[in-house]
Amino acid sequence: MAAILNGAWTRSRLKQIRLGAHNMLPLNGIRILDLTQVQAGPSCTQLLAWLGADVIKIEEPGKGDRTRWEMAENENVDSFYFLVFNANKKSLTLNLKSGEGISIFKNLLEISDVVIENYAPGRMEEFGLSKNYINKKFPHVVYASIKGFGNSGSNSNLKSYEHVAQAAGGAMSTNGFDEGPPLFTSTGIGDSGSGLHCAIGILAALRQRDLSGEAPSVDISMQDAVLNLLRVRFVETFNNGQAVKRTGNSVWNSPKCVFPCKPNGPNDYITMVITGDAWESLLALSGNSHLIGDKNYESEDIRKNHADEIYEIIAAWTNTLSKDEIMNILGDLGIPCSPVKDTLELLNDEHLAERQMIVEMNDAERGQYKAIGCPIKVGDSHIDITPPPILGQNTEEILKELLGLEHNQVKSLKENGVV
Secondary structure (H helix, E strand, O other), X not given: OOOOOOOOOOHHHHHHHHHOHHHOOOOOOOEEEEOOOOOHHHHHHHHHHHOOOEEEEEEOOXXXXXXXXXXXXXXXXXXXXXXXXXXOOEEEEOOOOOHHHHHHHHHHHHOOOEEXXXXXXXXXXXXXXXXXXXXXXXXXXXXXXXXXXXXXXOOXXXXXXXXXXXXXXXXXXXXXXXXXXXXXXXXOOOHHHHHHHHHHHHHHHHHHHHHHOOOOOEEEEHHHHHHHHOHHHHHHHHHHOOOOOOOOOOEOOEOOOXXXXXXXXXXXXXXXXXXXXXXXXXXXXXXXXXXXXXXXHOOHHHHHHHHHHHHHHHHHHHOOOEHHHHHHHHHHOOOOEEEOOOHHHHHOOHHHHHOOOEEEEEEOOOEEEEEEOOOOOOOOOOOOOOOOOOOXXXXXXXXXXXXXXXXXXXHHHHHOOOO
């Protein structure tokens, strides 16, 4: 990144970064003050931390991110919910309700590049840290915000959660079966989807700062993020002017595309594409070669009218084999397919381990456990996934090394409940 004044960058800092360029990560040298909790914000900052940013998670003394304890199955350790979204970060406890806490935060803003928050509307204003204030006093700092409905518009004062965002963004209306109710998906498209959009926005804002010398703000709405991910479903509406109907497991090229397999457990299913040559191969594999060329099945459009028959033909074959056996057979034929993998299978997936998407963690409190790695691979950069910090783990380090405080000053701040 180009050098920006106002204390965010120094010549010595840039020199240190360049000297270590042989094992440099893309965001080395970027410091982020993370005021977020739960999932939307933490998923964003974890991704940026994996890519090399110095992420300082600001937490309330004695409490911290509420997911540390709200979702813990053991009161003596942080919850796995907290652990999956906060790797590679530092933890600074800081009381933003105190004048000294706000002063420390402002000192950190002087030497940081990004501040991100996902508080309820109005909370940052209560701290005296509004977007307008930070933009004016710290023009080198990117102010990033994630809200349920953004920072503008008639609904901007409303709060949101994952299922609320899915409903507001249209995802629930398209998910489910034709005769059933709208369904919620557990994949986090509202929270983590917003986090991904915010990460992209922050990178774009940092680039704009390089070009202009001033940092723009980033405004992410969970509703907007879900809507953006849903855009492909609008093709049908644009074509016919009607709301999209729920179609269950049917997709345009594979009616009823999920098939049962041995031994018929809850996730013993496989999905596949049924197009062109794949259809003829499936007929041959299932012992139905006599149907090759049958006019009832000769094109994708015609086959849509015989979805139930096609399902029975293929399911009769898939039920005789395991999902992994079928994947090997179809994979060798070049037919796109995949077993339905459950969470336990994914944690033990050899391919994912080879790609460092499943990694071993050694946590000070929990000991060894498996975690999910970084999905973005950049050049030859190696990303070490480090355990999330214990509450306040880096408080002294940050106050002493970044702000130059003495031991007795830090001790006093602790005694007074500031950190």
